[in-house]
Amino acid sequence: MTVVAARPGLGRDYSRLWWGASVSAIGDGVTIAAAPLLAASLTDDPRLIGAASVAFTAPFVLFGIPAGLLVDRLDLRKMMVRVDLVRAALLALLAVGIVGGWAGLPLFYACMFLLGVGEVLCRNAAQVLVPFIAPESGLSTANARVMAAQEAGTGFVGPLLGALLFSVAVALPFGLDAATFVCSAILISGIRRNRPVEARPPAAGMWSEMMAGARWLARHHLLRTLALLSCLINLAGNAMLAVLVVHSTRVLHLTAFGYGIMLACQAVGAVLASRFAPALTRRLGREAALVATAALIATSEAVLATVPSPYAAGAALALFACGTVTWNVVVVVLRQTLVPRHLLGRANSVYRLVAWGGLPIGAAAGGIVAAAAGTPAVFGIGAVVMAAVAAALLVGARRHWITRAERAGAAPESGEDGR
Template structure:
């Protein structure tokens, strides 16, 4: 039996507990609704305008809170009951989507309402995603972190990129407002599931007399003093910039270059999700086989290949294959780096350091969406993909240099030696 098969069999036997099952189901349900919105929001924007820049602005509005509220979200996660906060965020997002649904049905759902609702949904995403990653180590066994994170990412990608977009594209044709109503209902179901989780992270109080600013900056100080985490955050930012530039103009590329309709665009997103689900299934075993350094190099190569195919081959079949490859790379990257954060960051700083990392990494999302829209409007969508391929090739070379110096292995060894006996 091969090492890969042995590792896979071990992950199948691993039991992660009932609390994790509830978190997993909440992610599954809400991701299904999110997928419908992901497909429907650019379609709605494209009905309201033909300007690629204005269509991409919906993605900018959704991702801008990642930059604006990333650090405060980490402090909130370290100082409040995470479970209760996640419930309240989900209920609030359901109300936001109800407003957008009513606006579309009432005829006053234009671009300003879409941008505003996407901004609020992005704010909720910052709070909820950061809290969920902090919660996972407290409700699952230590040796199950890689599998637990992979399973959550897998179901999120299945919902947001496969089943949800197909559903969203189909029901958008039936009623424009329906995908957003479905997403709102999914958040209510998610809130009910999370409220039933028994364990949560203990609430920790800050040092007496410490200011809010100093507490927020504590996570930033730790992260930027840690060479590995600092480097991975910056590389993640570059990957997100290149990837989101591609995704922001994908709806334009599918319509104007590939001549696909709404359903065809949903199929492209489904191809991306299929690759993500496959990667989530095998990423823990692949990381074990190649080592963390090798797995990260492989992800950069996969993303480079995907961007190159999109730039060079204007075919719907090639685009579907490229998006599958792209998703395999991004999900494998996420599985590796999330576990590294959960194991290397001190627990009392996990929320804040995690949020600062995500602030740096997700900072590339709105920039990428804006740059993608500008380049597509000026030169064309295929130029966006070509530029992304060049950027990712440089990233792959940099990661290969780091792998040869065993940067992750040395960081894990240093953290192990720092633990008290």
């Protein structure tokens, strides 16, 4: 799979951000494949295996709003470099613990939790940084290419490499991921342009500052509704992903490497979607594109629930990735253009708090349902949830809610928080 590199027209700083995202995404993909396999080697309880995903995604809920305040107030470049170095140290510690034989579930869960904290900070910071280092006319392309790099790394190159390295030595995938974070930190440290850091201290208190983004988002009907629908999408999707390793071994009878190949099918769909999503959304219109994404995800869950075939599962994961990447391309650009820039970090963090709140809930629910009724039941419930999301999006599309929101302007009402 060839990843499309960033073109010079988007600038040197964007290229460094893109390469940093690409390198760390490969490491993330290695861990995405290796972490469930490590959990499955430590326990055969689907609930405890799913708990790894809960540990990683819980920080999205617990630290979402404070992370937004930090992103709006700190130097983005320095923060991303420091967080990458801390994540490298955490993964190195886990690798040493595996080699030494003292890395049990408690250490594994702790590392996943702290890695999730770093993910909250860096994902938010990167999305805020893009509008400052890429031209506004190229935002859709810039975001799509970052997503392509992330999906190719986390879904194709990384999982195949992670599954292969895990079969050689359990600690190798986590050591490699640590090295990729170091490389990412070096690349990002070379970015010259940056979001200006506000020199004066905020006049309002810290709580008021953190809640400014929440107040703005609560008044914006379009983004508020998209955040709630994103929560349902993440709930259904993460429930599926949390038990996928159980489904692959118990129902599809795949080896560890076969599980990596199945994850790679997801990346194929993601990279294709990232290449064509901007043009597709221009052709269909963004409202229709969002309806199509929900329908694709519902179809993928239905296939996983009803067809016990590795080939059908691979095709379903490709459809799932097509839907999620297209959704992100549309929604991320909407947030970057509709939210006032001085509130972008905080509004993003509140949006993520709502949207990503479905991740730990979905992971926990997926493990519980799989233990009680089997993995196909998890996918079947997900298909029903996504069909309901598609119906809600269709109602919004018929009312042209995106076009109406853009015509109304970025701020839903006047005031200090929406200036």
